[in-house]
Amino acid sequence: MNIYDIRTMGDTFRGNEYVGRGIVIGKTEDGTKAAIAYFIMGRSENSRNRVFKEADNGEVIIFPFDESKVEDPSLIIYSPIKKFGENTIVTNGDQTQTIYDFLKDGKCFHRALNTRCFEPDGPNWTPRISGIVYREDGDFDYQMSILKSGDPDGTVCNRFLFSYKPVAGLGHFLHTYVENGDPIPTFQGEPERVSIPNDIDEFFNDIWTNLDEDNKISLYVRYIDLATGKEENRLVNKNQ
Numbered sequence: 001m002n003i004y005d006i007r008t009m010g011d012t013f014r015g016n017e018y019v020g021r022g023i024v025i026g027k028t029e030d031g032t033k034a035a036i037a038y039f040i041m042g043r044s045e046n047s048r049n050r051v052f053k054e055a056d057n058g059e060v061i062i063f064p065f066d067e068s069k070v071e072d073p074s075l076i077i078y079s080p081i082k083k084f085g086e087n088t089i090v091t092n093g094d095q096t097q098t099i100y101d102f103l104k105d106g107k108c109f110h111r112a113l114n115t116r117c118f119e120p121d122g123p124n125w126t127p128r129i130s131g132i133v134y135r136e137d138g139d140f141d142y143q144m145s146i147l148k149s150g151d152p153d154g155t156v157c158n159r160f161l162f163s164y165k166p167v168a169g170l171g172h173f174l175h176t177y178v179e180n181g182d183p184i185p186t187f188q189g190e191p192e193r194v195s196i197p198n199d200i201d202e203f204f205n206d207i208w209t210n211l212d213e214d215n216k217i218s219l220y221v222r223y224i225d226l227a228t229g230k231e232e233n234r235l236v237n238k239n240q
Contacts, residue, residue, distance in 0.1 A: 006193045009203070010210035012173060017212050018043065018180035021092040023131045025142045026171020026196040032226060034133050034140050035171060035196045037207060038080050038090050039219040046071040051237040052218040058083045058231065060220050065239040075119055081220065086229070091130040092176060093119065099130065109143055110161050117157040118149050123183040125149035129174050138226050140166060144174050148186050162191055171196040204234040
């Protein structure tokens, strides 16, 4: 076993019916850009009734595709991507705002997440996954986190923090579930090592075309030029 193996995004989940929501952060092969990706999948009508929209300030917001079909907005409507200065936050829930508020108060990513827990959707107890890119002096560092239940009854929250120095061509992929199930098995271990190509469309298409056709909903990818801060973005919604 080679612990430094790197796979393409498609290779990590091709043929897997349900990996839930996923975050990727890494650095392009040429070392010039930070890469961020976020996707959502859904099994229920409520979960599938969503679209990504991008605001002028670079924030990404999830909206219901058909407002008349919304059953419970509390866990499906949120901003998965939000900027604070040169920092970019990406999460799978309303902890995006918690992290933003803590940064605004001069506090840190980790401290913000110490105030949050996994989602109250037993028996699945969906993990809260989060990431942040700190861009400074022509480069960046990044952190990722998962908050997950420590037992089948949701009585305790375990919090895991991963801190990375970027390596050209390498990204880390964190997702909520291992695979489909009832209840759905929670992600285990460290974020997976994946390749980050120079071409944003290659990366974007590798993710979108390999997500399960029935359960994929939306995908957003952002490449950030480390020298200039210029952003290049791609967005797709299954609901059009």
